[in-house]
Amino acid sequence: MGEEPGFYDYWAYENRPRLQWPGGARLAFWVAPNIEFYELNPPPNPQRAPWPQPAPAVPGYAIRDYGNRVGHRRQMRLLDKYGIRGSISLSTALCDHHPEIIEQCLERDWEFFSHGIYNTRYTYGLSEAQERQMIEDSVATIEHHTGRKPAGYLAPALSHSEHTLDLFAEVGGIYTCDLFHDDQPTPVKVRSGKRFISVPYSLEMNDTIAYVVNKVEPRRYGQMLKDNFDRLYAEGATSGTVMCIPTHNYQVSCPHRLRAFEEALEYITGHSDVWVTTGREIADYFLEHCYDQALGDIAARTPEVR
Template identity: 50%
Template sequence: MQEGAGDPQLYDYAPYRGRKKVVWPGGKTVAVWVAPNLEYYEIDPPAHPKRKAWARPHPDVVGYSHRDHSNRVSHWRMAEVMSKHGFPGSVSLSVALCQHHPEVVADGAARGWEFFSHGIYNTRYAYEMSEDQERAIIADSIRTVREATGQTIRGWLAPALTHTPRTLDLIAEMGLDYTCDLYHDDQVQEVKVRSGRLASIPYSLEVNDHYGFFVYNMSGREYADTLIRQFERLAAEGEASGTVMCIPLHAYLIGQPHRIGPFEEALRHIAADGRAWIARAGEIIDAWRAQA
């Protein structure tokens, strides 16, 4: 087999042991960031030839209304628990939410949350987009979030985790400096792009509440225990070199009445431990860049 065949050349290989030591502020061993996905799903989106938006025929009233719980009820429940224990959000934002439900975006901004783009709608997929179409979505994201919050987005999580071969190059070229779309590491890493600089920040699928409840069929308490075990291991390993723990959330899942209690217990545990640097995504990237 030809050496390097199939390697997309997105990043260099760096074995976990023996890397340059990363030190987080205050001597903390693990940077912990919470990524609420504030999303908007269309009830009857345009059909895409490669992927169905809903499991049921459109309009999928059940799927739509289940997710709409986020923007009506469970966002507030989730956000209040996060604020209570000192966890700011770094928001994976469907930027159409700025028009559809500006109250939700305004609440996050008032809490000092950071925003990055998760595309326009979570029911529009990047597959087969032209370069011009993809550029337009990135530009729309930058403009819309700036108008709604005053912030200039720095990060990107592809809508519904869908990409083109040029996505990472384009977001770097248009001024963004971190991506959540690579799941290959527990530390910040450099990404190879044709211009600009781009870092990958760990964004976990393993402790994403969507995977926890829909894929691994966890109870609320099992999920909370998973967060604690993830934290304990990364905090211990971070003694050698600072690690990163992401807690990706969807309010319509974690903010349900029967799940929010165990989740709050997990946040309380992490906040009280003393080894966590509780930060926003951009702060983690800046601290890493300062010593990379």
């Protein structure tokens, strides 16, 4: 890689072709619950330790187990209440460890996209062949347990490599959540030349980033979600935007945090002109209706290299 990642061309946000969502919606809204499985003692990776504590890291493991035992159902009931179908960022080992969660999501027609196999096994240090095997395994597992190949990918624990997007496109994927560079879907370059895009997935609105990294309190997180929505909704009057809330069932679903999340969902879904949807549906719509126009506009703005 050079000075830039090379996955996409610079494409200024201002004066792009107008993006129109179904029904004239200003904003496409999706919630991406990360439903993950963490190993207590995973194979060591020299580039990243899975836990901040010495082994056995029972506190870190236990709160994540809480998420799958308790938090998942709590969050699911809340999303049901507001008519939101989750787009699951799935650690595919969950299909074997907690198949009941997969069944609950299937009953609700939630989307499943790949988040690797375990969230304690990283892309760092893998050869291209090893990463391909991991991606193929995760895709095949989701298809086997849900009846449908995943359309999207988020690298496990955000451990993205320079080959990740190419490899996922080559197994039939159409979108990535690993790029955090825009508030609209954008074309992404992959070596196969396939039609492939980035769907906005926000680290800033991610509950783990908010609570663990930035250490905000629940009411402040709820206000951040509303403020984020207000800005994107206002801009969406000119050209459609995307808002994603990435969640974790061991973060946002803790009893003292749930009210702030619910108030934000009530606020967002209470607005007209909001397309409450999934990552796959956003990707499918953009690829069918907007992708070619986006490529044309990028080409028109990109100076020729002489």
